Amino acid sequence: MRPSVMRSAAQLLRRRNYSSASGQQARKVAILGAAGGIGQPLSLLMKLNPLVSSLSLYDIAATPGVAADVSHINSPALVKGFMADDQLAEALDGADLVIIPAGVPRKPGMTRDDLFNINAGIVKNLCTAIAKYCPNALVNMISNPVNSTVPIAAEVFKKAGTYDEKRLFGVTTLDVVRARTFYAGKANVDVNTVDVPVVGGHAGITILPLFSQATPSTNALSAEEIKALTKRTQEGGTEVVEAKAGKGSATLSMAYAGAVFGDACLKGLNGVPDIVECSYVQSTVTELPFFASKVRLGKNGVEEVLGLGQLTQFEKEGLEALKGELKSSIEKGVAFANLV
Numbered sequence: 001m002r003p004s005v006m007r008s009a010a011q012l013l014r015r016r017n018y019s020s021a022s023g024q025q026a027r028k029v030a031i032l033g034a035a036g037g038i039g040q041p042l043s044l045l046m047k048l049n050p051l052v053s054s055l056s057l058y059d060i061a062a063t064p065g066v067a068a069d070v071s072h073i074n075s076p077a078l079v080k081g082f083m084a085d086d087q088l089a090e091a092l093d094g095a096d097l098v099i100i101p102a103g104v105p106r107k108p109g110m111t112r113d114d115l116f117n118i119n120a121g122i123v124k125n126l127c128t129a130i131a132k133y134c135p136n137a138l139v140n141m142i143s144n145p146v147n148s149t150v151p152i153a154a155e156v157f158k159k160a161g162t163y164d165e166k167r168l169f170g171v172t173t174l175d176v177v178r179a180r181t182f183y184a185g186k187a188n189v190d191v192n193t194v195d196v197p198v199v200g201g202h203a204g205i206t207i208l209p210l211f212s213q214a215t216p217s218t219n220a221l222s223a224e225e226i227k228a229l230t231k232r233t234q235e236g237g238t239e240v241v242e243a244k245a246g247k248g249s250a251t252l253s254m255a256y257a258g259a260v261f262g263d264a265c266l267k268g269l270n271g272v273p274d275i276v277e278c279s280y281v282q283s284t285v286t287e288l289p290f291f292a293s294k295v296r297l298g299k300n301g302v303e304e305v306l307g308l309g310q311l312t313q314f315e316k317e318g319l320e321a322l323k324g325e326l327k328s329s330i331e332k333g334v335a336f337a338n339l340v
């Protein structure tokens with residue numbers, strides 16, 4: 001963001017004193033896992049967001065340093081760092097949006113599901129605290145395996161009596177970001193103008209980019225090229241894991257994607273019309289209880305889950321092929337959350 005844009009946003013917010021009459025609300029955002037590979041750049045990007053008035057950075061380690069660092073940036077959000085269990089309540093208190101990139105990342109040779117044993121417990125505990133301290137917040141789940149961690153969160157909230165399906169989102173924006181980038185490169189179109197819906201889930205073949213609905217449309221791509229673009233999008237995470245060779249998975253592109261999705265959620269909360277993003281949410285678009293598709297965001301979170309539109313034969317086959325894996329990932333999450 002240009003300094004002049006930042007300055008004018010800051011001035012605007014000061015003048016309006018975050019008053020709801022002007023449509024500019026005071027918004028508290030909490031990031032859980034804020035000192036991690038994703039958490040740090042995501043904290044930076046959310047600090048730059050003029051819609052954020054208070055930024056709460058929570059992790060089990062290292063948050064004082066991250067918070068001190070980010071807090072020196074001259075943008076409106078007031079930053080506070082919180083560390084360890086006994087500070088989680090204050091970190092979450094009054095949050096409008098909670099973003100969760102807490103948990104371990106993949107190493108080469110692992111699937112996202114291999115992270116389940118560690119991350120499922122982390123997510124369960126954090127969601128138990130969300131139900132207690134900010135039950136009305138929108139929750140953006142980044143921690144993998146997203147196909148299971150979102151159902152875990154839903155079950156935790158149901159048990160606590162706070163579940164609202166409109167407020168829980170699996171963040172699949174990175175799949176859209178990748179599909180846009182790869183499509184623009186192959187179709188030789190301006191990436192700034194590109195959009196590609198990505199549906200299904202967030203792991204391997206459950207990631208289904210709908211290149212037939214990409215805009216701007218092009219006839220320049222062969223069936224083989226569409227197939228290759230689809231595979232690259234599905235394996236984008238693995239491409240990064242292998243390139244990082246044991247040092248983790250996507251962090252910078254994920255922080256960007258998380259910031260884009262978080263910003264869309266805040267705009268929706270603030271009543272900005274026509275905010276549509278793909279996200280993994282409770283859904284009736286297919287027979288699966290959770291599914292990623294385009295979602296219209298509004299003042300209460302999900303305003304409308306949009307359908308799949310017209311699919312090609314290749315995409316129809318991709319959709320049928322992903323259902324088995326996605327169903328068992330959902331069931332695994334539900335079963336875990338309901339263990340005593």
Ligand SMILES: NC(=O)C1=CN([C@@H]2O[C@H](COP(=O)(O)OP(=O)(O)OC[C@H]3O[C@@H](n4cnc5c(N)ncnc54)[C@H](O)[C@@H]3O)[C@@H](O)[C@H]2O)C=CC1
Binds near residue numbers: 037104122
């Ligand atoms: N949804 C998506 O598209 C993507 C998801 N991810 C996932 O995001 C997660 C985080 O990835 P990285 O930031 O690279 O990992 P990282 O290991 O660099 O950071 C994770 C952070 O979580 C913290 N943490 C662990 N337990 C915690 C707890 N109970 N409460 C609060 N914080 C806790 C750690 O201290 C660490 O700072 C992984 O599960 C990864 O697979 C990564 C990329 C894309």
Ligand SMILES: O=C([O-])CC(=O)C(=O)O
Binds near residue numbers: 105106112174237249
């Ligand atoms: O691949 C991973 O493990 C991290 C991730 O979800 C992604 O980059 O899409």
